[in-house]
């Protein structure tokens with residue numbers, strides 16, 4: 001697979017591994033960088049905080065939208081369909097005095113397939129490795145059994161592992177002040193939290209407040225990633241996600257769950273005309289579980305697939321900073337959500 005240039009700063013697919021929550025590099029005690037007396041305007045490195053914050057909550061709670069709002073850039077796809085996020089995604093927010101690495105996770109839910117079980121496992125693994133947890137509870141929905149289940153796990157994590165947990169009332173723009181207050185009271189009664197903050201990821205309300213509360217619970221540390229890095233997602237994963245986001249638009253029932261996307265190859269085309277700019281051929285497979293679903297995704301005379309391709313191509317060109325020819329193929333992988341071998345091939 002070839003790699004690309006330009007666009008927002010993203011490390012290439014074959015970049016050396018970045019620090020992960022499993023092994024965040026911490027400053028060594030024997031060599032702390034110290035400010036020199038003749039550089040008083042330099043930020044004090046000992047006051048710098050950095051670390052990982054995991055956003056969890058049930059599906060559709062607004063975790064990915066909040067991740068993007070905190071990073072100030074789209075690093076995670078979002079949709080109104082539950083279980084949009086299928087792997088942990090790291091988005092990085094850097095400020096002069098702090099670096100907050102957001103770990104966006106799949107929604108925790110009662111699993112009905114092997115895929116569902118694996119997604120839940122990924123969330124639980126992520127929870128163990130981070131410095132602080134943000135528990136997202138959407139204000140437009142009452143606190144329910146799904147939230148109670150997650151709350152019990154997080155309360156335990158906070159007690160036993162001493163991990164700070166901040167409750168975040170997401171989608172505050174969707175409700176009245178009175179309803180928001182009721183929601184905050186319900187969250188308070190749900191468990192023990194280090195803080196409770198209402199916010200709106202789409203409107204940007206209180207997003208900086210969420211950041212500063214999470215940062216306040218991080219350890220003192222120099223930055224873990226270079227300043228300009230926004231995510232450690234490789235480009236091929238970002239591209240597959242952008243195609244899946246476009247394909248999710250307008251489909252319903254079981255189909256959103258049945259979609260999986262794999263980037264097969266990215267090839268730089270030989271320069272056709274001088275000055276035309278680089279052109280990449282991106283070949284992508286879109287998997288569904290049944291022939292009937294394939295027909296829906298393709299649409300009458302291929303119309304739906306063309307729409308998906310054109311939406312995704314725009315987003316991919318923006319990501320890569322290059323012209324793209326997107327070649328989409330729809331394939332059937334029968335019942336892949338329940339098939340361990342197929343799940344492995346699709347990266348789960």
Ligand SMILES: Nc1nc2c(ncn2[C@@H]2O[C@H](COP(=O)(O)OP(=O)(O)OP(=O)(O)O)[C@@H](O)[C@H]2O)c(=O)[nH]1
Pocket residue numbers: 057058059060061062063064065066077078079080081082083084085086105106107108170171172173174199200201202203
């Ligand atoms: N009005 C409003 N809508 C929001 C807000 N945050 C998220 N949404 C919408 O809620 C839906 C779900 O948002 P996501 O960010 O994808 O939710 P998620 O928790 O990541 O969902 P999963 O990945 O499926 O677990 C999308 O349609 C978002 O546009 C918000 O602050 N206000």
Ligand SMILES: [Mg+2]
Pocket residue numbers: 063064065076077078084085104105106107
């Ligand atoms: Mg998500």
